Amino acid sequence: MNTLQTNRSRPDALLFIGLGILLVIFFIADLLFGSIIIPVKQVFFAFFPSSATSDSFRTIVLEFRLPKALTAVFTGAALSLSGLQMQTVFRNPLAGPYVLGISAGATLGVALFVLGFSSAFAFGIFSSTGAWSLALVAWAGSFLVMLLILYVSARVNDIMTLLILGILFTSAVTAVVSILQYFSSESMLKAFVIWTMGSLGSVTKSQLMVLAPAILAGTFLAFLKIKDLNAFLLGEDYARSLGVSIKISRVIIFLSTSLMAGTITAFCGPIGFIGIAVPHICRVIFKTANHLVLVPAVILTGSIVMLFSDIVSQLPGMQTTLPINSVTALIGIPVIIWMIVKNRKFVSV
Amino acid sequence: MKREKINIELKQLSVGYEQPGEASLEVLKDINFTAAPGEMVALIGSNGIGKSTLLRTIAAFQPALSGDIQISARSLNTLNPREIARIMSFVSTETIRIPNLSVFDLVAYGRFPYTNWIGMLADEDKAIVYEAIEKVGLNELARKPVMQISDGERQRAMIARALAQDTPVIILDEPTAYLDVSNKYEIFHLLQILAGEKKKTIVLSTHDLNIALREVDKLWIVTETGNYQGAPEDAVLQGWLNQMFKNEHIGFDEKEGEFFFRKNFKAKVKVEGEGLPLIWTLRALNRKGYQIVMQAEPDFRIIARENRWILISAEEENEFQTIYQLLTFLG
Numbered sequence: 001m002n003t004l005q006t007n008r009s010r011p012d013a014l015l016f017i018g019l020g021i022l023l024v025i026f027f028i029a030d031l032l033f034g035s036i037i038i039p040v041k042q043v044f045f046a047f048f049p050s051s052a053t054s055d056s057f058r059t060i061v062l063e064f065r066l067p068k069a070l071t072a073v074f075t076g077a078a079l080s081l082s083g084l085q086m087q088t089v090f091r092n093p094l095a096g097p098y099v100l101g102i103s104a105g106a107t108l109g110v111a112l113f114v115l116g117f118s119s120a121f122a123f124g125i126f127s128s129t130g131a132w133s134l135a136l137v138a139w140a141g142s143f144l145v146m147l148l149i150l151y152v153s154a155r156v157n158d159i160m161t162l163l164i165l166g167i168l169f170t171s172a173v174t175a176v177v178s179i180l181q182y183f184s185s186e187s188m189l190k191a192f193v194i195w196t197m198g199s200l201g202s203v204t205k206s207q208l209m210v211l212a213p214a215i216l217a218g219t220f221l222a223f224l225k226i227k228d229l230n231a232f233l234l235g236e237d238y239a240r241s242l243g244v245s246i247k248i249s250r251v252i253i254f255l256s257t258s259l260m261a262g263t264i265t266a267f268c269g270p271i272g273f274i275g276i277a278v279p280h281i282c283r284v285i286f287k288t289a290n291h292l293v294l295v296p297a298v299i300l301t302g303s304i305v306m307l308f309s310d311i312v313s314q315l316p317g318m319q320t321t322l323p324i325n326s327v328t329a330l331i332g333i334p335v336i337i338w339m340i341v342k343n344r345k346f347v348s349v
Numbered sequence: 350m351k352r353e354k355i356n357i358e359l360k361q362l363s364v365g366y367e368q369p370g371e372a373s374l375e376v377l378k379d380i381n382f383t384a385a386p387g388e389m390v391a392l393i394g395s396n397g398i399g400k401s402t403l404l405r406t407i408a409a410f411q412p413a414l415s416g417d418i419q420i421s422a423r424s425l426n427t428l429n430p431r432e433i434a435r436i437m438s439f440v441s442t443e444t445i446r447i448p449n450l451s452v453f454d455l456v457a458y459g460r461f462p463y464t465n466w467i468g469m470l471a472d473e474d475k476a477i478v479y480e481a482i483e484k485v486g487l488n489e490l491a492r493k494p495v496m497q498i499s500d501g502e503r504q505r506a507m508i509a510r511a512l513a514q515d516t517p518v519i520i521l522d523e524p525t526a527y528l529d530v531s532n533k534y535e536i537f538h539l540l541q542i543l544a545g546e547k548k549k550t551i552v553l554s555t556h557d558l559n560i561a562l563r564e565v566d567k568l569w570i571v572t573e574t575g576n577y578q579g580a581p582e583d584a585v586l587q588g589w590l591n592q593m594f595k596n597e598h599i600g601f602d603e604k605e606g607e608f609f610f611r612k613n614f615k616a617k618v619k620v621e622g623e624g625l626p627l628i629w630t631l632r633a634l635n636r637k638g639y640q641i642v643m644q645a646e647p648d649f650r651i652i653a654r655e656n657r658w659i660l661i662s663a664e665e666e667n668e669f670q671t672i673y674q675l676l677t678f679l680g
Contacts, residue, residue: 227468231461233447237410242461242514243434289450292467 012293015286019300023073026307030069033311035319036060063205071203072310073303074215075268076278078260080302081222083275084282084294085257088229089250090163097261097275100149100254101166102142104173106265107196109141110134114192115180134195135207135266142262145169149258153250159236197323198269200310211267218260222295225253229291273328274309277336278302305332355422356518356550357384357407362416364399364406373414376402380416382569382578384552386517389544391561392554394571395594400554401522403571407552408439408520421517434462438511440521445495445503452498452506453491456482459513481512485539501532508539512547519543521553525560533557537564558590559607614640622653630658633672637679651675 031043038057045053046061082097090099098104113133148169153162181189203211222229228249231239240246264271282297283289306328313327362380367373376399384390392400406413409425418425420436428436438459445455459481460474470478482491485505490498495506504524511519524540525533537560544551544566552569555561561568562581570577570589577589584590590601590608598611618639620630630653631641649662658669660678669675 224466227461227464227466230468231458233450234445234458235441235443237405237439237441237443238458240410240430241408241434241437241439242458243431245430283449287449289447289454292469 012286012288016296016300019297019304022304023300023307026304026311027069027073030072030307030311031061031065034060034065034314035321064201067203067205067208068201068310069307070208071200071211071268072306074211075200075264075271076274076302076304076306077299078215078218078264078302079271079275080278080282080298080305081219081295082257082261083277084279084291084298085222085225085229085253087276087279088232088291089253090159091233091235092163093280094276095163096272097257098170098265098270098272099163099166100258100261101145101169101173102149102258102261103265103270104170105141105143105145106138106262107141107177107270108173109137109139110195111177111180111192112141113137114195115177115184115188132207135210138266139262142258142265146255146258146262149254150251153254154247159250194323195269196325198271198325198328200268200306200324201321203267207267211263214263215260218256218263219299221252221256221259225249225256226291226295229253229295230289233289269325271325271328273325273332274302274305277332278305281305281335354385355383356386356388356420357382357552358419359383359407360417360419362403362406362418363414364402364411365414366402366411367414375414377571377576378414380571380576382576384550384567386550387544387548388566389541389551389564390553390567390569391565392552392569392571393556393558393561393593396556398571398573400571404520404522404552404554408437409433410439431462434514434516436516437518437520438514438516440504440507440511440519440524442523442526444500444527445507448494448496450495451492452482452487452495452502452509453478455495455506456509456513459510459515462514477515478513481509482506484512484543485509501528501535504528504532504536505539508536508543512543516549518550518552521551523554523556525555525557533560537561541565562606612638614638616640616648617642617645619643619647619650620653621650626653626655630672630675633676637676639679 032040038060042053042057043061046058079097086095086097086099087093152165156162228244231242231244236246278298278301282294282301286293286297288294309324309327309331312331313322313324315322359380359382363375363378365374365376380403392403394400405411407418457470457478460470460478461468464470464474482488485508487502487505487509490502495503498506525536528536540551540553541564543549565581567578568581568584570584570593572592574592577584585603585606599608600611602609615638618634619642620627620634622630630651634641649660652659656670658672658675660667660675667678669678
């Protein structure tokens with residue numbers, strides 16, 4: 001009688017192995033390609049201090065490409081997992097990591113800093129310690145939003161109220177940011193707009209030391225709530241009747257999403273599209289609604305998609321890089337359209 | 350005499366909604382109902398009177414305004430969600446639309462309160478799930494996606510899910526809404542078998558009163574003027590069913606055991622005949638709003654035979670092959 005379970009698990013295992021191999025291939029490819037062409041052998045030698053390779057190659061590989069590839073993996077995994085959680089909890093196929101207003105909080109922090117305070121203080125402070133201060137203000141912004149979300153979600157029963165509050169908050173922030181943009185100088189405006197385009201390359205090794213634990217903690221929380229996420233698919237009434245403590249569970253899931261989406265937005269800017277698309281891609285690939293499969297699946301698929309986007313954004317062999325936000329959209333939208341045409345049902349959670 | 354065992358007891362229960370800054374909105378009050386193991390109970394009352402609110406309160410989805418709910422001799426207030434999930438399962442009116450979810454997966458949700466932190470099904474859990482699927486007669490569909498089965502089948506799958514949860518109490522909010530007549534009967538019949546065989550207490554709300562009257566062990570009746578409980582037959586004899594509707598056009602026919610629309614009679618008619626033709630001719634005339642008389646002087650007479658109906662009035666006499674022709678002539 002257990003044929004059903006075994007029939008399911010074999011293709012799943014194969015798919016996971018396939019995704020794992022793809023992840024390794026794309027990770028290596030991301031190390032190999034860049035604006036400067038480094039021979040494959042040199043890239044591998046760079047990892048071994050005793051080997052004969054030039055210091056500049058070693059610096060490029062270890063200080064720039066490796067942190068960037070790792071950031072791509074964390075970003076893809078974190079945003080996809082956040083998106084999956086939000087789509088399930090809100091039972092809405094259009095929900096994504098930013099539906100709670102997390103990126104709006106980060107954007108507000110950055111906008112106030114870049115467009116507001118920097119004009120009052122010396123712009124030099126921003127450019128010298130730029131990366132850290134931007135990340136810190138963005139993090140502060142999303143952290144405040146997170147506290148607000150957790151406070152409200154522990155008190156409000158109706159999930160739709162939370163969705164509407166998130167949308168309203170995002171709109172309000174957009175309004176404030178527009179005002180700030182209107183009164184700011186051209187150079188400040190450019191700095192802000194560039195931040196909104198997203199970037200994986202600005203994350204330094206020391207910032208990775210902050211980013212990685214935050215993402216791992218969020219992922220850990222998501223794994224703890226796999227069972228409850230499955231229950232949320234049936235709706236809150238059924239989840240409650242199955243013994244889920246709705247509010248506690250929701251707070252933990254929101255904490256996980258805010259931590260991951262907030263951290264990524266802080267360090268890499270508001271990277272769109274991935275968080276909404278990848279969960280749908282995984283539902284089509286794995287043909288399951290079970291989060292025990294979907295959670296690891298979106299982590300792997302999200303990482304792969306992000307690495308691929310990063311490779312494309314570097315335009316291998318050319319000196320410039322494209323904004324990552326445009327690349328994720330341009331790569332992903334055709335995929336989604338193709339999937340809508342092929343499988344009309346995919347849009348429901 | 351065996352002393353009545355009680356599985357659900359509602360004591361002086363008042364249900365409704367808390368409103369911040371205002372007096373709470375009381376929907377139903379003074380509810381004193383009981384249900385025993387093995388009993389199937391139908392909660393009936395007019396639309397919007399608060400049946401769902403009462404069921405949601407019993408299922409612990411919302412707090413009671415006052416009074417107490419005892420389930421298996423324990424007050425609901427003292428139980429945590431996990432404990433409640435092992436005592437009581439719930440089936441709502443909501444249609445489950447989850448792509449990629451098979452009937453087996455859906456029923457397996459019932460094992461949720463018993464499985465480990467990632468929800469892995471043990472062999473014992475799987476056996477219980479298959480047993481539940483078999484009980485509701487969905488063996489053939491176990492692997493089918495829930496999106497591809499009919500409404501009646503999906504409702505049976507939801508009942509199987511409640512069965513797999515293995516609780517002494519099952520609450521169902523309008524389980525027969527949106528179903529066709531044969532499916533309605535099947536669901537009632539299935540629930541009655543489950544109540545009897547497994548000694549479960551099954552409480553359901555319904556608008557299918559005529560079916561409920563024939564199938565359930567007990568009625569919980571909520572009306573504007575008071576709440577009553579008892580066997581369906583008691584409810585008929587006590588005249589409780591007539592209190593359910595404020596609408597004066599609906600009444601309960603105590604002899605037929607059915608609800609009917611009250612109509613203003615068009616004319617008096619006397620019908621002669623026997624057997625089925627007589628019965629269905631009376632029905633047809635009743636439907637069209639004619640008053641059937643025995644002794645009083647009728648406006649016209651009808652003689653019902655097999656495949657032949659004769660209408661005799663003061664002026665003329667007409668013959669018809671079908672009831673439809675007769676009714677068309679009468680207008």
